[in-house]
Amino acid sequence: MTTLTVNDQDYYDFCHFLEAQCGIVLGDSKQYLVRSRLSPLVKRFGLLSLSDLLQDTLKGRNRELRVAVVDAMTTNETLWFRDSYPFTVLADKILPELAANRRPLKIWSAASSSGQEPYSMAMTILEQQLKRPGLLPSIQITATDISQTMLDMCRNGVYDNLALSRGLSVERRRLFFEAHISGGMQVNQRVKQLVNFRTQNLKDSYVLLGKFDVIFCRNVLIYFSPETKVKVLNQLAASLNPGGYLFLGASESLTGLCDRFEMVRCNPGIIYKLK
Secondary structure, rough: OOEEOOHHHHHHHHHHHHHHHHOOOOOOOOHHHHHHHEEEEEEHOOEEEHHHHHHHHHHHOHHHHHHHHHHHHHHOOOOOOOOHHHHHHHHHHHHHHOOOOOOOOOEEOOOOOOHHHHHHHHHHHHHHHHHOOOOOOOOEEEEEOOOHHHHHHHHHOOHHHHHOOOOHHHHHHHHHHEEOOOOOOEEEEEEEEEEEEOHHHHHHHOOOOOEEEEEOOOHHHHHHHHHHHHHHHHHHHOOEEEEEEEEEOOOOOOOOOOOEEEEEOOOOOEEEEEE
């Protein structure tokens, strides 16, 4: 019989492991989240209990198990054009402003999850290119995530009807997707060719990614400790070209963490411009 309870010591040790690996802070009384995310892995790896799974993860003898555990704990639900305003601001303010520089633009989706954010960016860019033929320069989106499972899903670009129903209009589905043998739909090549997916842990160095004009790092900082937030924000600032823009989640703020940006009110929404 499989046991799916989590004792306090196992939970405490696992919290330290998760923060060390990827910066996520679970905090107190989140045992339910560990159970819901990791219980499917107990059977998959032939273990007898969730306690065994946590202890084997901490010992690090099974790399496949460790990767699967980090994948499960860092995978977050998302939707197309989340919160709407970031993509409106990107289309109406930032792209026209940066296009005046007449050089290729680089955008980074810093936690791409299952791909909705970077693909929403790509659709926004394609729509603006149709509205302003010849005005926008070459644009490349780099999308990163810590989860290899998520990145594989992103590269395939195949979504079921439930995922497609979350924030995606009928018109955008018609313009940017094609039928897939699975019964779902696949992002078409026009969208895919704008996005390059790479593995990146936000706790590590970003130097090899190069410099960007725009960075979306939305709904990520809320999972980090204050110390990790400071480190990540300063590294993001160092990854932006002069005058570049940073988008955070609606509930996230730079207050008391980083003074390298100035706040820009967009009505609706707030973005941050590198000083």
